[in-house]
Structure formats: structure tokens, C-alpha cells
Amino acid sequence: MSQDRSRDMSQGRTNVPVGGSQAPATQTISGSKGLEFAEPLIFEMSENGRTGVDLPDVSVGDERLGGMRRKDAVGLPGLSEPQVVRHYTRLSQKNYGIDSGFYPLGSCTMKHNPRVNEKAARMKGLGDLHPMQPVSSVQGALELIDTLAHWIKTLCGMPAVAMSPAAGAHGELCGMMAIKAAIEDRGEADTRTRVLVPESAHGTNPATAAACGFSVDSIPGDDRGRVDLEAFKAKLGDDVAGIMLTNPNTCGLFENDVIDIADAIHEAGGYFYCDGANFNAIVGRVRPGDLGIDCMHLNLHKTFSTPHGGGGPGAGPVVLSEALAPFAPVPYVVHDTNGYRLVEHQADSDAKPFGRLKGYHGQMGVFIRSLTFMLSHGADGLLQASTDAVLNANYLRAQLQDVMSVSFGGMCMHEVLFDDHFLKDTGVTTLDFAKAMIDEGFHPMTMYFPLVVHGALLMEPTESESKQTLDLYIQTLRGLNDRAQAGDADFFKEAPRLTPRRRLDETAAARKPVLRWTEPVEQAEAAE
Amino acid sequence: MSVKYTEDHEWISVDGDIATVGITGFALEQLGDLVFVEVPEPGRAVNKGDEAAVVESVKAASEVYTPVSGEVTDGNGAIADDPATVTGDPGGSGWFFKVKMSDAGELDELMDEGAYKAFVDGLD
Numbered sequence: 082m083s084q085d086r087s088r089d090m091s092q093g094r095t096n097v098p099v100g101g102s103q104a105p106a107t108q109t110i111s112g113s114k115g116l117e118f119a120e121p122l123i124f125e126m127s128e129n130g131r132t133g134v135d136l137p138d139v140s141v142g143d144e145r146l147g148g149m150r151r152k153d154a155v156g157l158p159g160l161s162e163p164q165v166v167r168h169y170t171r172l173s174q175k176n177y178g179i180d181s182g183f184y185p186l187g188s189c190t191m192k193h194n195p196r197v198n199e200k201a202a203r204m205k206g207l208g209d210l211h212p213m214q215p216v217s218s219v220q221g222a223l224e225l226i227d228t229l230a231h232w233i234k235t236l237c238g239m240p241a242v243a244m245s246p247a248a249g250a251h252g253e254l255c256g257m258m259a260i261k262a263a264i265e266d267r268g269e270a271d272t273r274t275r276v277l278v279p280e281s282a283h284g285t286n287p288a289t290a291a292a293c294g295f296s297v298d299s300i301p302g303d304d305r306g307r308v309d310l311e312a313f314k315a316k317l318g319d320d321v322a323g324i325m326l327t328n329p330n331t332c333g334l335f336e337n338d339v340i341d342i343a344d345a346i347h348e349a350g351g352y353f354y355c356d357g358a359n360f361n362a363i364v365g366r367v368r369p370g371d372l373g374i375d376c377m378h379l380n381l382h383k384t385f386s387t388p389h390g391g392g393g394p395g396a397g398p399v400v401l402s403e404a405l406a407p408f409a410p411v412p413y414v415v416h417d418t419n420g421y422r423l424v425e426h427q428a429d430s431d432a433k434p435f436g437r438l439k440g441y442h443g444q445m446g447v448f449i450r451s452l453t454f455m456l457s458h459g460a461d462g463l464l465q466a467s468t469d470a471v472l473n474a475n476y477l478r479a480q481l482q483d484v485m486s487v488s489f490g491g492m493c494m495h496e497v498l499f500d501d502h503f504l505k506d507t508g509v510t511t512l513d514f515a516k517a518m519i520d521e522g523f524h525p526m527t528m529y530f531p532l533v534v535h536g537a538l539l540m541e542p543t544e545s546e547s548k549q550t551l552d553l554y555i556q557t558l559r560g561l562n563d564r565a566q567a568g569d570a571d572f573f574k575e576a577p578r579l580t581p582r583r584r585l586d587e588t589a590a591a592r593k594p595v596l597r598w599t600e601p602v603e604q605a606e607a608a609e
Numbered sequence: 610m611s612v613k614y615t616e617d618h619e620w621i622s623v624d625g626d627i628a629t630v631g632i633t634g635f636a637l638e639q640l641g642d643l644v645f646v647e648v649p650e651p652g653r654a655v656n657k658g659d660e661a662a663v664v665e666s667v668k669a670a671s672e673v674y675t676p677v678s679g680e681v682t683d684g685n686g687a688i689a690d691d692p693a694t695v696t697g698d699p700g701g702s703g704w705f706f707k708v709k710m711s712d713a714g715e716l717d718e719l720m721d722e723g724a725y726k727a728f729v730d731g732l733d
Contacts, residue, residue, distance in 0.1 A: 284670075529668045535639075587667045591644035592692065 112581055119581035120171045124598050127158035133165060156600075177524055178388070183550050187496045187527035187539025188283070188331055189390060190361045190383035192470075197457055198386065198450035207449055212441035216422055223421035226442065227414045229452040233379060233398055236463070238368030241406035243399045244413065245443045249358055252378025252397025253289040253325075255410060255438055259376055259401060260323050260352045261293050262408040262435035273322040273351070279308045281332055281533045283356055286325040295322055302533055306332040306489035306498070310341060317349040323375070327356035329363065331531040332489055333474065333496035333539070343373025352376070352405065360384045361543065362471055362495035365464030375402040381444075385451035396447035407432040412442050469544035470495045473551060477540055480555045484562045488534045495543070501536025503562065508570035511536040514561060516584060517576040521557045612700075613676070613716055614725035620700060621676045623716065628677050631704040632664065632695070635729050640666035643692035648684030649706050655681060657715050662705045664692075673705055677715045683707040 112119035160168070178184070184191035202208060210222055230242045243259075246252040257276075264273045276290040279300045287297040298316055303309040307330065324346050328336045336342070343353050355369055355377040361384045369377050381396040382389035389395050401409055411434045412425045423442065427434050458466060471494055478487055478497040486502035501511045515525035515538075527539040542551060564572055577583060612622045618636035622629045637643070645665040655661055655675045662673035662684070684706045688694045695703035710716075720728060 532669055588642035588644060591665075591667055 114579055114581055117579065117581055118171045118174075120168065120175070122598055123158045123160065123165075123168055124600070126160060126164060126168065129159055131159035131161060133160060133162035179545070182522065182524065183542075183546060183554055184524045185526045185540045185542055185554070186390075186524065187333070187498070187541040188358065188530065189527070190358075190380070190495070190541060190543055191390065192361070192383075192386050192543040193545035194386045194388050194450070195454065195457065198453045201453040202446055202449045207445075210445060212445070217420075220421050222445065223414050223416075223423065225452060226445075226448055227416060227421060229448050229455070230398075230414070232452065232455050233400060236364060236368070237377065237379075237400040238370030239374075239377075239400035240370075240403055241401040241409055243401065243409040243438075244396075244448070245410060245437075245439045245441075246378065246397040246399055247439055247444055248382070248395030248397045249356075249378055249380045250285040250289065250397070251438065252380075252399045253285055253354070253356065254292065255397070255399045256354050256376035256378055256401075256405075257289050257293045257295070257323075257325075258410070258435050258438075259399070259405045259408040260354060261295075262433065263352065263405055264322055266408070266433065269350075272320055275318075275320050276322050277313065277316055277324040277346075277351075279313075279326060279330070281306070281330050281531050282325060282327055283331060283358060286327070286356060290325060300324075302332075305491075306330070306334045306533070307336050308338065308342065310338045313342065314345055317345060317351070319350060321346070321349055321351045323352035323354055325354045325356060327359060328372075329359045329494040329496075331359075331539070332498045332533065333359075333493040333541075334489060334491075335362075335494055339372050347373065357400075358383065359495060361467055364467040365460060366467060369400065370402065375405050376400065381447050381451040385454045387447045387450040394444050394447060396444035396451070398443070408435050410434050410436055410438050412437070414442075466544045467495070470542070473542040473544060473546055474540070476548075476551055477542060477555065480551075481558060484559055485538075488537070496539055496541035498531070498534065499538040499540070500534040501538070504536070504565060507565040507568070509565040509573045511538055513570075513573035513576065514538070514565070517561050517564075517573050518557070519577040520579045521561070523554060523557060611721065613719035613721060614728075615674070615676045615719055616728065617674050619673060619676055621716070621719065623710070623713075626710050626713065627682065628679070628708045628710050628716075629704050630661070630673070630675060630677075630706055630708065632673060632699055633725075634699050637696060637699050640664065640671065641668045642666055643695050646688045646692045646695065646705075648686070648689050649681045651681055651683055653681040655679065655708065657712075664695075675706075675708060676719055677708055677710050678712055679708040679710040681706055682709050 179191045179193060206221060210219060216223070226244055230244055233242050234240065243255055246255045261270070264270055274294075274296055275298050276295040277298050277300050278287045278290060279302060281302050290297050300313045300316060301309050308326065313324070324342065326336060326339070326342065328339055330336055346353050352375040353373060355374040357369065357377040357379045360379055364384060376399055378397045378399045381387065381398065382393070387393055387395075409432070411427060411430060412423045414421055415424055416422070424430050427436065455463065474493050474495050474497045478493055481499070484503065485499045488498045488500045504510065504514065511528050515528050518525045527537070529537055530539060531537055575583075612620050614620050614633065618633045620631050620633050643664055643666050645663070647663040649655070649661050655678060657675060657678045659675050660672040661675040661681070664671050664673060685704050688703055688705065697703065
């Protein structure tokens with residue numbers, strides 16, 4: 082790639098062109114870089130006695146408190162109104178999200194959140210709901226939950242769904258508790274104690290199994306980036322409660338032995354838990370129920386678009402097979418000729434619910450947005466979305482594989498995994514490469530995960546991104562790679578250059594975290 | 610006193626029936642700076658291959674497995690207090706735990722220095 086072209090691609094951006102010949106001035110007097118503000122803490126801007134509002138003198142004496150009187154200052158920061166407005170506006174500008182730009186964080190499905198979802202969630206009657214309202218006054222809301230449950234069951238080809246889990250890991254817990262309940266019901270609680278988890282699993286999988294009291298037995302991967310089928314079969318036995326498999330897996334690959342895995346685990350008397358975090362790759366194309374899966378959580382906030390990752394809550398409904406459906410937790414919605422109602426207590430259920438996972442009925446705000454996403458897309462639109470997500474990931478793979486090292490050959494699903502082999506002997510690490518991407522205005526991809534490859538770079542573009550965005554991203558990565566291969570390791574070691582804070586000391590931050598602002602001595606003295 | 614190695618990048622050094630276990634410089638290089646270390650309590654019975662200690666770096670969390678069975682006689686509190694100690698001297702003062710071995714024969718299955726070096730070279 083020529084330097085001129087790389088300069089073109091930064092038009093209108095606050096970036097240094099890749100390969101640009103003029104080194105930017107990196108230090109400013111204020112610490113801000115252009116309009117990237119170095120915003121202090123609100124306490125650091127405080128001046129004693131300054132206030133944004135005129136409060137009348139308080140005439141209440143101390144008699145009502147029996148002579149008790151505060152001796153020390155409250156410690157609230159003293160700022161004017163415009164200072165406060167500016168402070169929080171600037172902080173909000175530092176919040177990089179999917180609304181700001183490309184967010185290729187693998188394993189996270191950072192897709193656009195359509196504004197029609199927000200419109201629906203704010204509709205009168207939905208926005209003001211309270212979970213303790215009488216059931217007669219929330220018939221529409223219960224119908225919404227029931228309709229969403231219907232869509233989820235239909236897309237998954239499963240007979241039942243537990244709607245209440247609050248997010249992915251909570252859904253895992255729900256699924257594994259259902260498996261545990263089923264095993265207890267069979268009278269095998271004391272003998273079936275081992276859960277098989279592939280080494281490429283999400284870290285929450287083994288944690289969930291352990292939290293449910295199972296021992297975790299790791300299954301190795303093969304050189305195709307998938308579960309080693311023979312190694313898996315060798316681990317089966319009558320002490321195995323189940324397997325927790327992520328499909329597509331965290332290498333962005335479809336586990337194409339999935340049906341053999343399902344048959345084998347069932348034959349051994351165990352259950353098949355599938356981590357559905359990567360459902361965005363297969364919505365409308367594959368029904369988990371057809372793969373022999375017994376339970377799977379869906380990250381509604383990922384696959385069906387709601388703000389997440391610090392931007393909002395999640396929801397992790399769990400679909401269940403015939404074998405596990407009786408053990409689904411309360412509450413759940415039922416309807417008959419008298420309308421909709423909630424089964425709230427184990428004793429009121431005809432089945433054998435293992436209990437309750439959450440106060441109230443689930444994450445209503447996420448339900449509304451997810452159902453809106455489904456209904457506004459339709460079945461054909463959902464299939465188109467998952468197809469485009471896979472196409473976009475494969476476009477990245479195809480456009481980068483000649484210069485970056487793809488970990489596993491062949492087509493990928495919704496995300497593409499590279500390792501750091503292409504950086505070998507350049508002196509540049511995955512971390513350095515990611516920091517240089519920040520200067521280019523891109524949120525880095527997922528780094529160092531999954532652990533099954535060295536120096537992982539995991540990218541998930543989702544269906545949201547246009548070809549223009551992907552092309553700019555590809556051009557940027559290729560340009561950065563040119564720079565790394567040319568031996569300019571210092572350029573990477575010094576990145577990021579264009580942020581108010583440069584390379585942070587992550588080790589010190591982890592070893593000695595400073596979690597609370599404490600008043601410097603001078604400031605405290607001045608306040609006295 | 611010879612040092613042996615595992616495929617999980619632990620080293621083990623034996624003095625009588627007491628084995629001292631740590632992680633190799635290669636392991637440390639892969640993990641990056643350690644930010645948290647947990648070592649086992651003395652008295653804990655362990656089987657070869659059990660998770661005996663935990664390390665967390667800025668990149669990842671991993672387990673340290675015991676290469677031999679026996680009873681833990683000591684955990685290195687100094688590295689739990691200051692994980693940076695391991696970075697300075699992984700093969701010496703950065704040791705993790707000591708085990709009173711119940712079966713010295715288990716050592717025979719481990720790699721010597723030459724074999725471990727060849728193993729690491731083969732990982733690239």
C-alpha cells in the first residue's frame with residue numbers, strides 16, 4: 082500500500098496517517114490532544130466554597146438531632162454549573178461505543194442497536210411498567226414476554242425456554258442447574274459429577290460447572306481448532322453429567338462434529354449444554370434443537386441488539402429440550418382463556434422447577450428491544466443478518482490472510498481468529514499492535530483470547546458494518562503490518578500517541594489499584 | 610540435584626523427598642507481568658496433575674499444576690504478597706510450593722533441561 086493512499090484514508094479523522102512522514106507533536110501544555118480532553122476528576126477541579134446554586138441559609142437549629150452536629154466538611158466538590166455540565170459532557174465523549182465507530186471486539190457481538198428498539202422501549206405502557214403491578218394491568222407485557230418466548234423457541238427449535246436469567250453467565254448457571262436437577266431426579270446426583278469443557282470454551286463455562294458443584298474436565302482441541310472428537314469420547318463415562326460446548330466456538334469455527342458429540346454424550350447418559358453466545362452466526366440457518374442440544378442460553382443483548390458491555394443490562398434466556406423442560410425455573414408466563422398469568426411458585430407448577438433465579442420476571446427492557454429487533458427484521462431479515470455477519474468476518478479473513486496469520490484454515494463463522502505469528506521477529510506484540518490501532522481511531526479487537534493460540538487477535542465485525550468501514554479497517558491493519566515488517570517497532574512501543582494518556586502501566590494498575598480519590602494534603606489544608 | 614520440567618511449564622527441583630515447584634522463565638514470558646499469585650496451604654494432599662496454585666497476569670489467568678503427588682509442606686508467601694518476585698527470579702526465589710513426595714517414580718516421566726528446551730523450541 083502506498084503512503085499516499087494511507088494518507089487519503091485518514092481524511093476527516095483525528096489520526097496520523099499510516100506511514101506519514103511528519104511525526105506529530107505529542108506533548109501539549111494542557112495535556113489535551115486537540116479536542117481529546119485530559120479531563121481531571123471532578124474532585125480535582127473543586128474549589129472550596131464554590132457552588133452552582135444559591136441555597137438559602139438553613140435556619141434549622143441542632144435541637145432536632147439532640148445536639149448532634151457534623152464537625153467535618155461533607156467533602157462534596159465545589160463547582161459552578163457550567164463546570165459540571167462540561168465535565169460530564171466530556172466524560173460522555175470518552176465513552177467509545179458502537180455508536181462512535183467500528184467495535185470489532187470478538188466474542189462480544191457489538192452490533193448496531195436500531196433506534197426503533199428504543200422507541201418501542203419508551204412507549205407509554207412499557208416504559209413505565211413496574212414488576213409488582215397487578216397481573217390484570219400488565220396483560221400486554223406478559224403477552225410480549227410470551228411472544229418473545231415463542232420466537233426464541235421457534236428460532237432454536239426447542240420446546241421450552243426459561244426467560245428470567247439476567248445475562249449470559251446467569252443463563253449458563255440456569256442451564257447447568259437444570260441439568261443438575263434432572264440428574265438429581267434420576268437419582269444419580271452422587272455419581273454424575275464430572276462436566277466436560279473444551280479448552281477453547283468461554284471462561285465462564287468451567288466457572289459455572291464448578292459453581293454447580295461439578296468437577297471440570299478439560300477436552301483438548303485438535304489442529305482444526307475444534308473439539309478433538311476422539312479425546313472427548315475417551316473421557317465419557319457414567320460419572321459424566323454433561324458437556325458444555327460453545328458453538329460456533331471461540332475460534333470462530335463451527336463445531337461440525339456437533340451431532341456426533343450430542344449422540345455420544347446422550348449415549349453416555351449425560352446432557353448437552355451449548356453456550357449460545359455466538360448464536361449471531363447461525364440465526365435462521367441452524368436450529369440448536371436439531372443438533373441434539375439439551376439447553377442453550379441466548380445473549381439477547383448480543384444477538385438481538387441491545388446496548389451492552391457497560392452500556393446496559395443483558396438478558397440470557399435458556400432454551401431447553403424435552404428432557405430438561407420440566408426443571409425450568411419459575412417464574413414463567415402461561416395463558417389460557419382467562420388471559421396471561423405468571424406461575425411464580427414451585428408449588429403452583431405442574432412440572433418440577435428447580436427454583437427461582439431472579440427477583441421478578443426477567444430483563445423487560447431487553448425483552449422489548451429484542452422482540453422489536455426480531456419483528457422489525459422478520460424471519461428473512463434475521464437470516465440475512467446472520468449471513469451478513471458471517472460474510473463480513475470472512476471478508477476480513479480473505480483481505481488480511483496474506484499478511485496476517487489466520488490461526489485455522491477454511492471459512493470462519495461470525496468472527497475470525499488471527500495469532501501473532503505474522504509479528505514474529507518484528508519486536509511488535511499483539512498488545513503493541515492493538516495500541517497503534519487506537520491512534521488510528523479503531524477500537525482494538527479482542528486480544529489474547531482465546532488462549533488456544535499464541536497472541537490471539539479475534540475480530541467480529543457483525544452484520545452492522547458497511548464495506549467502506551471494513552475496507553478502511555483492512556487498509557489500516559495492512560498499513561500497520563507494513564510498518565511492523567519494516568522494522569519500526571518503536572512506533573508501536575510508543576503507541577498510543579494521540580490519547581490524553583499514553584501507554585498505561587497495566588501491571589501497576591492491577592497490582593496496586595487506586596480505587597478511591599483521596600484529597601491531597603495542600604487541598605485539605607486550604608479547605609480548613 | 611537436578612531440575613525437571615513439565616509440558617505445562619513447571620520446573621521441579623528435588624532435595625531428598627522434598628520437591629520444590631515453580632514456573633519456568635518461558636511460562637513467565639508468555640504470561641507477561643504477574644499481578645496475582647495464590648499458593649497452596651501446607652498440609653494439603655495433592656495428586657500429580659492437580660491444580661496447586663494460581664497465577665494471573667495482565668493477559669490471562671492460569672493454573673500451576675503439581676508434577677508430583679504428595680503433601681504440600683510449604684507455599685511461598687513472599688510471591689503471594691509481591692508477585693513481582695517471580696518475575697525477578699522464576700527459577701529461584703520465585704518458587705511456588707514444596708511437596709513431600711509420595712512417589713519419586715513420578716519424576717521419571719518428566720523432561721530434563723535438554724528435552725524441555727527442545728519442547729519449547731518446537732512450540733513456535
